[in-house]
Amino acid sequence: MENVSISPVLLCMLLSASYAKGLHHVNPELELRSLLFNSSVYSPRVKPRLNVSADVEIDIKCKFIGLEELSEKDGVLSQSVEMYLTWIDEYLVWNPNAYGELDYLTVKGDDVWTPDFRILNRKIDSAVLKDGMTEETFKVLANGTVGFILTGELKTRCDVDPEKFPVDCHECEVIMAVSLFNNHQVLKWDGERSFIHFDVVKDAHALWSMERVYVIQAQQTLIMKLVLKRLPEYYLYNIVFPASSLSLLSMFTFFIPVNGGERVSFGMTIYLTFMVLMLQVSSLLPVNSQNISTIGKYFLQLISSSLVAIFNSVVMSYFGNTSMMSRNTKVQPHSLPLDKITNEDCKDCFEIRKKERKNEAGKCHIPEDDCKNTNKKSSYHGRRRYCNPLRVFDWVTLAVCFLVSAEAHVELYLVINQDTCPSVQDQL
Structure with missing residues (x-):
């Protein structure tokens, strides 16, 4: 068999054709990533603007999933939200036609530039931004738009004023901001269109109604205020109605015969029941020495009325027994x-x-x-x-108890029928 010799020129041509054929099968996404995220042309620490003096606008949208809880005792608002943050990275732009119609990429937070976004009044145990933004997954579009979604239970600080309880209304804030050391990062809020799903979930909670939400915007800070109004029916049925019934029963103390021996014990039972209800209400409210709640004033007046009834029972029992002893002596x-x-x-x-x-x-x-x-x-x-002085004392104390109880109920009724939420003009 004869030896076949191949010229060096032909060998080079064959190798070049084989190499070109191999390049034709390179993954377009791999090729695009190697081009965009090459360390010589891109760095996550460099502001994504060709003009270094230009601002980076971070567009924010908020989707309300549901209100979880407003803890008055701890002053914490818990809600399930989705926050959409988007901005333009001018270095991450490509033509999808040149890369197999690939129009987006997904990357980790440490691979792209991210804003120094934070929620200033976020609680430490909040699921949102718990691990920062480096562990989040970002989506990069072909036109340079970079975005990601913050999801989970957001817990923020909310100062609660219990003065109007159980018809109180509160403004809870979510304070969002970017780095104060970088003036070229600007938060952008597109009015009502930035609120998503709010009308669907605003009346979904059993104890709270989400009246409205609005935003106060500054250049680097955005304050979203959520107005919450308590639904009082649960507390009226389980606290106010039993207390009203007890106040009515305390009036019946005056009609129990003094000689029966049950007048004082009946009054003490009513008083102790008031104290149990008062402890139940105190467990719901935050510790506050500046403002006494409406329900606290209501219970204070009813307890005072009950104390007057007990005082009347003790006095009537003492002097009633004394007069009976004198009557037992027969006079000829x-x-x-x-x-x-x-x-x-x-x-x-x-x-x-x-x-x-x-x-x-x-x-x-x-x-x-x-x-x-x-x-x-x-x-x-x-x-x-x-x-008789005892009869006069009995009727006077009965009148005092009735007036105190009536005043407590009238004041509570006026507060319940009052609009405790501030108007839109007052808020703005």
Whole structure:
């Protein structure tokens, strides 16, 4: 067999054709990534502007997934949100037709330039931005638009004023900002179009209604304010209605007989029940010495009314038992002075005289003329019976309890029917 010799020129041509054929099968995305993210032409630490003095506008949109909770005790607002952040990176632009119609790439946060975005009043245990932006996944479009989505439960600080509880209204803020050391980063908010899904979820919570949301915008800071109004029905049925029933029962204390022995114990039971309800309300509200809540004032007035009823029961029981002891001592008719003779004494005497013989009629030592004179005194003794100091004290304390309880209910009614949320003009 003859040896076939290949010229060096032909060998070079074959190798060149083979290399060109191999390049034809290179992955377009791999080729694009090697071109865009080459360290010699791109750095994540360099501002994505060909003109180094130009600003980078970061467009923000917020989608409300749902309101989780507003903890008045801790002053924390929890809500599920999705935040869309987008900006233009002028170094990450390509023609999709040259790379197999590839119109977007996905990259990690440490591969591209990212704004120094932060939520200033975010709680540490919040899921949003917990690990920063370097671990997030970004989407890069062919026109240079870079964007990513912050999702999860966002917990922010919200100062709660319990003065109008249970019809209170609060403004909770989400303070978003970029680095104060870089004046070329600007947050952009496109008005109402930047709020997504708000009308769907604003009435979805069981205890709170999301009245409205608006934004106060500065160059590097954006404050989103969410107005929340409490739905009072749950608290009216479970706190106010039982307290009103107890205040009505405390009025019945005055109609329990003093000699029955149950008047004081009944009043103490009402008072202790008030204290249990008061502890239940206190567990819901934050510790605040500057403003006393409406429900706190309401309970304070009702408890004061209950204390007055207990004080009345103790006084009436003491003096009532003392008067009963004096009545148990039997007084003989003949020992009564004439000015203290009553119709009852005369009646008893005349009954005795009818039954006794004529020779024993002298045993009645009350002259008939004196008994007739007592008729003139009957009206005086009747007035004295109703103007007894104990009776006056009983009726006065009953009136005080009624007035205090009525005032508490009227004040609570006026607050419940009051619009506690500020108007739009006041907010702006």
